[in-house]
Amino acid sequence: METLLFTWPAVAVQILIATFSICVWRRYLSPLADIPGPFVASFSRWWHVRRILIGDQNVQLVQLHAKHGHFVRIAHNEISVSHPDGIKQILLQPLWKAKWYELLQLPDYRYKAPMSTLDPRKKAERSRNLATGYTLSSLLKSEDAVSRTIEMLLGWLDKHAASGESMHLDKFFTYTAFDVVGEVVFSKQFGFLKEGEDIGNSISNSLALNAYAAVGGFFQPWNMIVANPFVTWLQVMPMGHLFNTTMIAINERERNPDARFDIAAHWFKMLKQHPERMVLRDIHAQATTSVGAGADTVSCGLQAFVYHMLRHPTAWGRVRAEIDAARREKGLCGDRIVAFDDAQQLPYLQACIKEALRVFGPVPMGLPRVAPPGGLTIGDRTFPAGTILSINPWVMHHSTEIWGPDAAKFKPDRWLSESITAVEKYWIPFGAGYNSCPGQNLTKIELSKILATLVRDYDIRQVDKEQEWKYKAYFTVVPHSWPCYIEKRKD
Numbered sequence: 116m117e118t119l120l121f122t123w124p125a126v127a128v129q130i131l132i133a134t135f136s137i138c139v140w141r142r143y144l145s146p147l148a149d150i151p152g153p154f155v156a157s158f159s160r161w162w163h164v165r166r167i168l169i170g171d172q173n174v175q176l177v178q179l180h181a182k183h184g185h186f187v188r189i190a191h192n193e194i195s196v197s198h199p200d201g202i203k204q205i206l207l208q209p210l211w212k213a214k215w216y217e218l219l220q221l222p223d224y225r226y227k228a229p230m231s232t233l234d235p236r237k238k239a240e241r242s243r244n245l246a247t248g249y250t251l252s253s254l255l256k257s258e259d260a261v262s263r264t265i266e267m268l269l270g271w272l273d274k275h276a277a278s279g280e281s282m283h284l285d286k287f288f289t290y291t292a293f294d295v296v297g298e299v300v301f302s303k304q305f306g307f308l309k310e311g312e313d314i315g316n317s318i319s320n321s322l323a324l325n326a327y328a329a330v331g332g333f334f335q336p337w338n339m340i341v342a343n344p345f346v347t348w349l350q351v352m353p354m355g356h357l358f359n360t361t362m363i364a365i366n367e368r369e370r371n372p373d374a375r376f377d378i379a380a381h382w383f384k385m386l387k388q389h390p391e392r393m394v395l396r397d398i399h400a401q402a403t404t405s406v407g408a409g410a411d412t413v414s415c416g417l418q419a420f421v422y423h424m425l426r427h428p429t430a431w432g433r434v435r436a437e438i439d440a441a442r443r444e445k446g447l448c449g450d451r452i453v454a455f456d457d458a459q460q461l462p463y464l465q466a467c468i469k470e471a472l473r474v475f476g477p478v479p480m481g482l483p484r485v486a487p488p489g490g491l492t493i494g495d496r497t498f499p500a501g502t503i504l505s506i507n508p509w510v511m512h513h514s515t516e517i518w519g520p521d522a523a524k525f526k527p528d529r530w531l532s533e534s535i536t537a538v539e540k541y542w543i544p545f546g547a548g549y550n551s552c553p554g555q556n557l558t559k560i561e562l563s564k565i566l567a568t569l570v571r572d573y574d575i576r577q578v579d580k581e582q583e584w585k586y587k588a589y590f591t592v593v594p595h596s597w598p599c600y601i602e603k604r605k606d
């Protein structure tokens with residue numbers, strides 16, 4: 116016992132010395148030591164994790180790049196990149212993803228979807244097995260079902276308009292997004308719009324998963340403890356609850372004789388044709404990812420459009436005038452829910468949607484990749500192999516170097532300029548290249564149909580027009596707390 120009492124302090128001192136030495140090396144001797152950034156970030160991940168948990172990582176990164184330039188050190192081994200060549204060199208190249216993405220194996224390490232696959236070759240293989248369900252032509256076969264879901268949202272809008280009560284659009288947009296995912300993937304809504312509430316706290320659990328997903332990937336040993344088959348079975352973590360919700364939907368889908376040839380049908384067809392390339396668990400993994408990630412991004416896009424358009428009423432009036440002209444002159448936009456093809460022929464509406472996603476995109480996290488053997492050169496800087504290099508959509512979308520001095524302003528007309536072609540490649544709300552979001556076509560369908568219909572048929576105003584919304588920038592950004600009054604259009 117005396118020996119133990121004598122040696123434990125010595126061990127503790129050795130650990131402290133080793134920890135201090137590592138921090139000193141990372142801060143002053145690392146090949147990345149000269150890259151500016153927060154002091155704590157130069158030797159640990161703590162600065163980044165703290166900003167994520169506070170919920171303002173997106174704003175902080177925009178400010179840091181404005182201060183320091185193209186390269187900002189956000190952790191001892193990660194550099195945030197805003198150089199114009201960054202997207203081409205990082206996102207459009209077949210680089211390995213950083214290990215952070217393994218957190219997206221939902222609900223545990225047995226379930227590997229394309230998003231959580233690090234090896235670009237294996238990711239491409241998994242994507243090929245699942246991609247047919249996400250094509251625009253396939254999704255448009257479910258447009259009538261999507262329209263019926265949107266009609267349920269309009270029912271709630273009409274109810275609040277008739278009663279004069281304020282409406283929390285953030286909640287109902289999220290209900291709509293979840294139910295649309297249910298329709299296009301499983302041929303059945305989850306039921307949020309029918310009840311007008313968060314059934315079984317599924318959405319609140321999704322928000323908890325949102326926060327966990329943002330930081331859990333940085334602590335893989337801990338993640339292996341909480342993301343394993345036993346914990347999944349217990350359903351004590353948000354990912355277990357999400358998985359259970361998804362599995363119930365899949366099981367009901369397989370028993371549904373009235374199911375359309377939906378996304379799940381595409382996946383089951385591919386499984387039957389190519390059992391050597393995929394297994395049933397691949398479908399379960401991708402379905403869970405689709406439910407978990409698809410709804411939040413759409414809700415953010417819907418809210419970003421309405422929120423910014425309310426602060427620019429002239430833009431709202433221009434979109435309405437554009438729709439009225441399309442109805443009068445071309446016979447478009449006459450259905451109860453505006454058709455996707457019709458909405459695509461409204462250039463100013465599409466400009467406003469794009470601008471809303473630019474100034475307030477749904478993805479606040481960087482998209483981290485690993486520099487390959489031999490290193491990677493961006494601009495005049497070469498980064499050694501193994502360096503994590505990330506492109507943050509918020510940083511790219513707010514770059515004055517790319518978008519001009521008014522980059523922070525909501526200005527839809529920038530998308531109608533002849534010069535927009537030169538910078539459109541920097542618009543990355545859905546990522547870029549072979550790793551871009553597979554569900555972006557569904558997002559575009561929902562945003563176009565819902566927002567065209569809203570502007571055409573309703574007048575919306577905030578209860579307190581001076582009140583700013585609230586949000587946390589975790590894995591995705593989902594604003595809340597900006598109640599509105601709804602009125603049906605009178606003219």
